[in-house]
Amino acid sequence: MTVDLSQMPQTKLLLVVPCYNEEEILTKTHRTLQQYRTRLVQEGKIAPESKICYVNDGSRDRTWQLIDDICNTDTHAIGIKLSRNFGHQSAILAGLMHHIQDFDCFVTIDADLQDDVEAIGQMLDQHHDGAMVVYGVRDDRSSDTWFKRTTAEGFYKVMRWMGVPVVFNHADFRLMDRRILEEFSHFKEVNLFLRGIIPLIGFRSEKVFYKRFEREAGETKYPLKKMLLFAWNGVTSFSTFPMRLVLYFGVFNFLIAMGIGVYIGVSYLFGSTVAGWTSIVLPMTFFSGANMIALGLIGEYVGKIYEEVKGRPRYIIEKVTTDAAQ
Ligand code: UDP
Ligand code: MG
Numbered sequence: 554m555t556v557d558l559s560q561m562p563q564t565k566l567l568l569v570v571p572c573y574n575e576e577e578i579l580t581k582t583h584r585t586l587q588q589y590r591t592r593l594v595q596e597g598k599i600a601p602e603s604k605i606c607y608v609n610d611g612s613r614d615r616t617w618q619l620i621d622d623i624c625n626t627d628t629h630a631i632g633i634k635l636s637r638n639f640g641h642q643s644a645i646l647a648g649l650m651h652h653i654q655d656f657d658c659f660v661t662i663d664a665d666l667q668d669d670v671e672a673i674g675q676m677l678d679q680h681h682d683g684a685m686v687v688y689g690v691r692d693d694r695s696s697d698t699w700f701k702r703t704t705a706e707g708f709y710k711v712m713r714w715m716g717v718p719v720v721f722n723h724a725d726f727r728l729m730d731r732r733i734l735e736e737f738s739h740f741k742e743v744n745l746f747l748r749g750i751i752p753l754i755g756f757r758s759e760k761v762f763y764k765r766f767e768r769e770a771g772e773t774k775y776p777l778k779k780m781l782l783f784a785w786n787g788v789t790s791f792s793t794f795p796m797r798l799v800l801y802f803g804v805f806n807f808l809i810a811m812g813i814g815v816y817i818g819v820s821y822l823f824g825s826t827v828a829g830w831t832s833i834v835l836p837m838t839f840f841s842g843a844n845m846i847a848l849g850l851i852g853e854y855v856g857k858i859y860e861e862v863k864g865r866p867r868y869i870i871e872k873v874t875t876d877a878a879q
Contacts, residue, residue: 565600565657566593566658567658568586568603568606569648571610572644573609580623581666583607587630589671609633611639617634620632620634630875646745649729657730660729661729666768667768669764671763683757684758688723688727690763693764705722716794717788736754746786746790749791799850
């Protein structure tokens with residue numbers, strides 16, 4: 554198919570790829586992304602100045618050396634090295650924010666090729682038709698383990714139930730117009746949960762469905778503990794619903810205590826009170842437990858406030874291989 558490139562709107566695209574200990578797959582990832590980039594340029598969907606940005610999130614293996622090599626041989630690749638491990642969300646943020654002025658639209662994708670690169674073309678079509686955000690949604694998770702699938706589904710359900718507008722089965726594979734990032738730059742929270750923030754920005758959004766593949770090499774950087782932590786952060790940095798639950802629980806406890814009081818009163822009137830050990834100890838343990846839960850939960854939120862108030866940088870860039878403007 555021949556396309557008259559001069560007639561097409563030339564979208565300058567930046568692909569942002571967070572990388573943490575990905576030496577086993579990075580070379581292959583780059584080959585795939587680079588080929589796909591060239592194809593998109595040939596099809597006239599993106600401008601020839603479009604680039605791929607790898608963000609090294611404090612990897613302890615040879616990831617940075619690989620990124621450096623890639624950038625030396627491919628002028629369409631940019632490497633950003635963070636000063637330490639800041640986490641997936643901050644790595645994405647660094648890649649996006651560093652280039653906000655240089656590109657028209659941005660796609661974030663994981664380094665492990667689990668997300669289908671072919672979906673990027675569809676995302677660009679949607680963008681061309683006016684969508685400001687395009688979410689990549691996995692409609693087939695059969696490549697994930699049963700455990701990962703169930704916990705992930707539970708997570709999305711709980712988030713929705715608590716009023717956080719997450720898109721079901723969407724991780725961080727998405728296209729965003731520069732305008733979205735400009736609005737996003739006003740969101741200053743340290744506890745970043747992009748999946749919750751981006752839908753809050755509004756504008757027209759679309760979904761592109763794709764099949765999620767298995768990780769081809771290397772291992773997941775999200776073992777159970779980190780996954781639970783991520784989910785917990787997602788909930789507590791977005792919703793005060795758990796606090797309200799504690800309040801409900803407290804009211805419920807209070808009602809039970811009243812009930813017990815009435816029971817004791819009635820028993821006394823009818824003269825059948827046995828100097829009750831149970832009726833003292835049982836409520837005592839019960840209520841002290843409830844108190845502890847409430848305090849712990851409040852502590853969690855106070856801790857979050859503390860982190861936000863300090864306003865520490867969300868990432869620190871040690872160096873960048875090439876300037877996007879070059
Ligand atoms: N990642 C990162 N920093 C971290 C952990 C992960 O940049 O601290 C990157 C990782 O290299 C990958 C993406 O985030 O590109 C998603 O991680 P992973 O594939 O391990 O998560 P999963 O798909 O298993 O949930
Ligand atoms: Mg993965």
